[in-house]
Amino acid sequence: MKSLLALLSTAAVVSAHGWVDNATIGGQLYQFYQPYQDQYQGEWAPKRISRKVITSGPVQNVSSIDLQCGGISNEGTIGSAPAPLHAPAQAGSTVNLKWTYWPDSHMGPLLTYMARCPDAGCNQWLPGQEPVFFKIHHEGRHTTDKTYPNDIWADTPLMYYNNGGYNYTIPSCLKAGYYLVRHEIIALHSAWAVGEAQFYPSCHQLQVTGSGTVVPTSLVSIPGVYKSDDPGIFVNVWNAGGYTIPGPAVFQCPSS
Numbered sequence: 339m340k341s342l343l344a345l346l347s348t349a350a351v352v353s354a355h356g357w358v359d360n361a362t363i364g365g366q367l368y369q370f371y372q373p374y375q376d377q378y379q380g381e382w383a384p385k386r387i388s389r390k391v392i393t394s395g396p397v398q399n400v401s402s403i404d405l406q407c408g409g410i411s412n413e414g415t416i417g418s419a420p421a422p423l424h425a426p427a428q429a430g431s432t433v434n435l436k437w438t439y440w441p442d443s444h445m446g447p448l449l450t451y452m453a454r455c456p457d458a459g460c461n462q463w464l465p466g467q468e469p470v471f472f473k474i475h476h477e478g479r480h481t482t483d484k485t486y487p488n489d490i491w492a493d494t495p496l497m498y499y500n501n502g503g504y505n506y507t508i509p510s511c512l513k514a515g516y517y518l519v520r521h522e523i524i525a526l527h528s529a530w531a532v533g534e535a536q537f538y539p540s541c542h543q544l545q546v547t548g549s550g551t552v553v554p555t556s557l558v559s560i561p562g563v564y565k566s567d568d569p570g571i572f573v574n575v576w577n578a579g580g581y582t583i584p585g586p587a588v589f590q591c592p593s594s
Contacts, residue, residue, distance in 0.1 A: 355394045355441060356496075358521065358540040361387075362434040363425045370542065371421075387425045389418040389541040394438075396525065396536030400564045400571070406465065407520060407541035420461045421543050429548030430510030435521060435540075436503040440496040444525035444536070445575055447478040447583050448492040450506045451560065454553060455516040460543040463518070467562065471520060472554040472589045475506045478570070479581035486576060493523050508544070511552040511591035517544045520560065524584070530574040533566050554589050 361368045370388035377383070377392050391408040392415055404411050407418035427433065453470040455463050465471070477492035484490070495501045506521070520541045528534040563585050564571055570584035 355396065355444065355525070355536075355538065356438040356523075357391050357394055357538070358388070358435050358542075359438050360436050361425070361542060362436075363427050363544070364431060366425065368425055368542075370540070385422045387421055387423045387542050387544075389421050389543075391418070391540055396538055398533060398536060400537075400566050401561050403466075403561060405537055405539060405561045405564075408539055417464070418541065420463060421541075422461055424459060424461065424516060424543045424545040427508055427544045427546055429508050429512045429514070429546050429550045432505050432507045433519075434503050434505050437496045437523075439499060440493055440523070442487070442497040443527050444493070444523070445486070445489060445491040446493055446524045446526040446535075447476060447570070447581070448504055449473065449477075449522050449524070449583070449585060450475045451520040451558075451585075452508075452512075453518045453520070453557075454513075455518055455543070457515065459516045459545075460518050465518070465560070467559050469557040469559040469562070471558050471560050471563070472556065473558075473586050474509055474589055476583045476585065476588060478583040479575075481578075482580050483578050485578050489575070489578075493525075496523075508546060509550075509552070509589060509591050510548070511550040512546055512548070513550050513553050514547050515545075517546050518542075519544060524571065526571075526573060526575045529572060530576070532572050535566075535571045550591075552591060556586070556589070558586050 403417040409417040451471040480490040525536040569582040
């Protein structure tokens, strides 16, 4: 039986799309939630800074709570759940996220949002449908005159083994406190049809330090930030051309 379970687990990983495997924050390596291990370990599962992503499959309903941090509502797992830990991080510092190997046909943008958690922390907080998120980074299509397989997207580097991962920078002006970071790839290989874009969200929790004083006020809800027919979500990426990254503008610290 053990051999069969191991074989099935291996097959699941081989056929998987991908997830954020780990992060380097303040020089410390943090292993993220492992969907094909942690959920089967019960009380012995490692404590993580990342919220549960229990499948490598996509979210496709832009109105589902699963869009926030993961989940499989149609199978009874509605949304994700808070993680028990936070990673300390300095405002203005850069965080590196390492995805598992990403399929070379799943081209699309990378987007990262943050949300300020209650003063007690993120580990008992769910945003629900409230507008609490602000975008801190996005990256889309780098070529306008090429098509697959010579097209270059934000997620193209993740399609190579031993890649450098993805970096985002915590805004230097942010007020110290607890923050939920939501990062995603939107795979657009089937997005020529409405409702066929694939969202792969991942969330982790930070305790941000620093002398900043800014609390962003232009906020969006997730779900709610996207519509299935937005130009950057309903799009034929197999044709050459420009690309409109969905969602709000990237937050900018006030000029000093």
